[in-house]
Amino acid sequence: MSRNSNRKHTKADRFNIDEIRKNAVSSIQLGVEDFVISRDTPGKTTRALSAARNIYAGVLLLFKYKIASLAKTPEQAQALIYKPASVLPFITDTGNISWSPTLHDKETINTGMIKARLESLGVNHDWKAILTLRDCRNALEHLHPTDPISSIQASIAALFPMLSRFITEELGETPAALLGDAWPTMLATHDFFKECQIQVENAWTAIEYPNPAMNFLRECCCRACYSSLLGPLQEDVDNQVSIDTTDFRLQCFACSKTESAIEFLEDNFSDVHEDPFEQAEPRTVQECSACSARMYLITDSTCHWCGYETVWPKCAGCEKPITEYVANEGGRLCDQCAEDEWLEQRR
Ligand SMILES: [Zn+2]
Ligand SMILES: [Zn+2]
Ligand SMILES: [Zn+2]
Structure with a gap:
C-alpha cells in the first residue's frame, strides 16, 4: 500500500x-x-x-x-x-x-x-x-x-x-x-411514456411471448397503480423461467409490482368474458387443452394465450355451445333444445 x-x-x-x-x-x-x-x-x-x-x-x-x-x-x-x-x-x-x-x-x-x-x-x-x-x-x-x-x-x-x-x-x-x-x-411525460411502451413491447417479443397473450395484455393495466406499462420481470428472464408456467412473472414499469403473468392474464380474461353471477354451463372461458391457460374462449373456439384453435361442440338445434360432458356422452343438443324435443315427441 x-x-x-x-x-x-x-x-x-x-x-x-x-x-x-x-x-x-x-x-x-x-x-x-x-x-x-x-x-x-x-x-x-x-x-x-x-x-x-x-x-x-x-x-x-x-x-x-x-x-x-x-x-x-x-x-x-x-x-x-x-x-x-x-x-x-x-x-x-x-x-x-x-x-x-x-x-x-x-x-x-x-x-x-x-x-x-x-x-x-x-x-x-x-x-x-x-x-x-x-x-x-x-x-x-x-x-x-x-x-x-x-x-x-x-x-x-x-x-x-x-x-x-x-x-x-x-x-x-x-x-x-x-x-x-x-x-x-x-x-x-408523453414522449417518455411512448418510449417505455416500445421498450416493454420489445422485452416481450425478445422472449417470444405468444402474440395472442400479448394482444390481450395490451388491454390490461396494473392492479396496484393502473399503469399499462407491464413488462416481463427481468429476474425471471435472466433465470430462464419457462414463460408457459405460472412461475413466470411480469412487472409493472411504473410501480414495480410483480405477479405471475399467466395468473394475471387469466384473471383479467375472466373479468372481461365472464359474468360472476351467471352460473351457465358450459363456462365461456375454459382451460386450453394445448397450453393449460384458462384463456380458451368457447364462443370463438380460440385460446387467447397460445392461439390454439379447436372447434367447441355446438347444439344441433340452436348452435349454442354445449358442455364437453354432453358432447362426450354423444349428446348433440343443449338442455333447452333437448327439453323442447322431448315435449314435441309427447304431443
Ligand atoms: Zn403498477
Ligand atoms: Zn392455449
Ligand atoms: Zn340448443
Whole structure:
C-alpha cells in the first residue's frame, strides 16, 4: 500500500457512497418537482432552469455512485471519484516505484472524467443524452426571458429515457423504487411514456411471448397503480423461467409490482368474458387443452394465450355451445333444445 493512501485514511473513513446515492436521488427529485412547476404554473417558467440544474447534478451524482460502487474499499471508491491533484512516485515496501495520485480535497471528477472512467471501467452507456442535457444546461445559464420554455422542457424530458435505462441496466434497480414520486411524474411525460411502451413491447417479443397473450395484455393495466406499462420481470428472464408456467412473472414499469403473468392474464380474461353471477354451463372461458391457460374462449373456439384453435361442440338445434360432458356422452343438443324435443315427441 502506498504512503499516499495511508495518509488519506481518515478522510476515506468518512467517505460513504450511500451518501452519494441519497444526494443523487434527492437532486433528481427536486429537479422533477421544478420541472412540473415550470410546466404547470403560469409565471413560473424560469423554474425550468433549476429543474435542468438539479436533474443534471443528480444524474452526474448517480454516475459517480456507479463508479464508486465498483470499488472494493472506501479508499478505492474515493480515489475513483475525486480529481487527482497530481500523480507522484512512491517507493513501496519491496523497493519498487509505484505511481499514485494524490487526490483533490474538494473537487470531484467532472463530466468528461466521469465519461472516461465509466468507459475505462467497462460501463457501457449512451452518452448522447447526457451531452444534450449539458448543452441544454449551458444554454439555460444564458437564458433570455423570451426564449421558448417549451424547448427547454423538451430537452429535460429527453433525459428521462436515458436515466431509466441507466438505473435499470447499470444500477440493477427499478426506477420506481429508487426515484419514488419523481418516477410517475417522469412517466407522465408523453414522449417518455411512448418510449417505455416500445421498450416493454420489445422485452416481450425478445422472449417470444405468444402474440395472442400479448394482444390481450395490451388491454390490461396494473392492479396496484393502473399503469399499462407491464413488462416481463427481468429476474425471471435472466433465470430462464419457462414463460408457459405460472412461475413466470411480469412487472409493472411504473410501480414495480410483480405477479405471475399467466395468473394475471387469466384473471383479467375472466373479468372481461365472464359474468360472476351467471352460473351457465358450459363456462365461456375454459382451460386450453394445448397450453393449460384458462384463456380458451368457447364462443370463438380460440385460446387467447397460445392461439390454439379447436372447434367447441355446438347444439344441433340452436348452435349454442354445449358442455364437453354432453358432447362426450354423444349428446348433440343443449338442455333447452333437448327439453323442447322431448315435449314435441309427447304431443
Ligand atoms: Zn403498477
Ligand atoms: Zn392455449
Ligand atoms: Zn340448443
